Amino acid sequence: MPRSLIPLYGITFLDILGFTILIPLLPFVAKRFGAPDVVAGALVTTTAVCASLASPLWGALSDRFGRKRALLGSQLASFVAYLTIALAGGLPLLFLSRAIEGLGGGNLGIASAYVADVTTDEQRPQALAFGTAAFGLGFVAGPIASGALAHFGFAVPFFVAAALQAINVAVTAALLPESHAPRATRTSFTDVRIMTRIPGIGNVLARRFLYIFAFTSFFTTFSLYLSEVFGLGPGGASALLAVAGGAGAAVQILLVGAIAKRFGSRKALLGGFVLGVIAYAAIGVANGIAAFVAAIVLWAASGSLLRPVLDARIAELAPPERRGTILGFGDSLDNVALIFAPTLGAAVVGIAPRLAGVIPALALAVGAVLTARDHAYRAC
Numbered sequence: 001m002p003r004s005l006i007p008l009y010g011i012t013f014l015d016i017l018g019f020t021i022l023i024p025l026l027p028f029v030a031k032r033f034g035a036p037d038v039v040a041g042a043l044v045t046t047t048a049v050c051a052s053l054a055s056p057l058w059g060a061l062s063d064r065f066g067r068k069r070a071l072l073g074s075q076l077a078s079f080v081a082y083l084t085i086a087l088a089g090g091l092p093l094l095f096l097s098r099a100i101e102g103l104g105g106g107n108l109g110i111a112s113a114y115v116a117d118v119t120t121d122e123q124r125p126q127a128l129a130f131g132t133a134a135f136g137l138g139f140v141a142g143p144i145a146s147g148a149l150a151h152f153g154f155a156v157p158f159f160v161a162a163a164l165q166a167i168n169v170a171v172t173a174a175l176l177p178e179s180h181a182p183r184a185t186r187t188s189f190t191d192v193r194i195m196t197r198i199p200g201i202g203n204v205l206a207r208r209f210l211y212i213f214a215f216t217s218f219f220t221t222f223s224l225y226l227s228e229v230f231g232l233g234p235g236g237a238s239a240l241l242a243v244a245g246g247a248g249a250a251v252q253i254l255l256v257g258a259i260a261k262r263f264g265s266r267k268a269l270l271g272g273f274v275l276g277v278i279a280y281a282a283i284g285v286a287n288g289i290a291a292f293v294a295a296i297v298l299w300a301a302s303g304s305l306l307r308p309v310l311d312a313r314i315a316e317l318a319p320p321e322r323r324g325t326i327l328g329f330g331d332s333l334d335n336v337a338l339i340f341a342p343t344l345g346a347a348v349v350g351i352a353p354r355l356a357g358v359i360p361a362l363a364l365a366v367g368a369v370l371t372a373r374d375h376a377y378r379a380c
Helices: 005-032 037-065 067-087 091-103 107-118 124-150 155-175 189-195 201-219 222-230 234-254 256-285 289-317 320-351 358-372
Strands: none
Touching: 005 037, 005 067, 005 091, 005 107, 005 124, 005 155, 037 067, 037 091, 037 107, 037 320, 067 091, 067 107, 067 155, 107 124, 107 289, 107 320, 124 155, 124 234, 124 256, 124 289, 201 222, 201 256, 201 289, 201 320, 201 358, 222 234, 222 320, 234 256, 234 289, 256 289, 256 358, 289 320, 320 358
């Protein structure tokens, strides 16, 4: 594995750690300013909408000016956003900080393009899996750190998130070598539309959207589901998320590369989608905590396999000079899922909690069908 990826994984972990320190506190910050619960949802939606618009642009900038410069620009935008929310004295600045965060949200797509630049087709699934593991560890550690830091005052977690992003900027500038030489190319939204017509690209982007939609729908209602079905509070939900995070990291670090190498990306993706359908079905019928734990281990394993192999597939099909743009467009689709999936998931849980996995299972079933119909594979 290329050594240049070591600082990139650290950067990814710190970036997600800072983001997830902030997210659990947004509803409480909104209430501090006298806003109703719906405003907290609007804050998340603001970030997602802005990121949906900006992610392809960041990918295109990384294609034109190099991954490192684009990554630094995105990180600086996040730093300003975190500092703004720490200093916010009312809702206008709160919304401004969320808009800045969204408009600067190109980090993950650029990081995936960086991994694709410095790895071979054979190395790529495992290398991307390590990046996903760093993402997952940050997702587990962030909410824990958020709760601990909030005891020192509401502003403290946001200042810490800003400090983490400042460290990220310094690490990127000092330790991350450039992976993509700047090129005198310009990308328009028409170009993006044309690129998505490359054989197989549209299919794999659709599958990635379905996976993110399914994951987000259940993840954002995880605590509500546990409360309604098993009577667990926030502490129990956090512990079970940590179990899922640990299982997912184990699969990403130990198994993804071997599975993709042994079976090929098509069969690995089919297995991941089918495993996810089984997991969501098991979640609906789990009659105790032990059965639910088994179900979420399968859920975590499915996602840990799908995300890196899907990204590796996009990188394989995309022209190297446009790789950042297409991966950025994939991030944009992720954010579209973030706009709609939580609301739909919450509505289903509100009506019948045990049906929480139905829509995610249907989404992954469609993903399995699309995988079977992807004729752009060189080998099956």
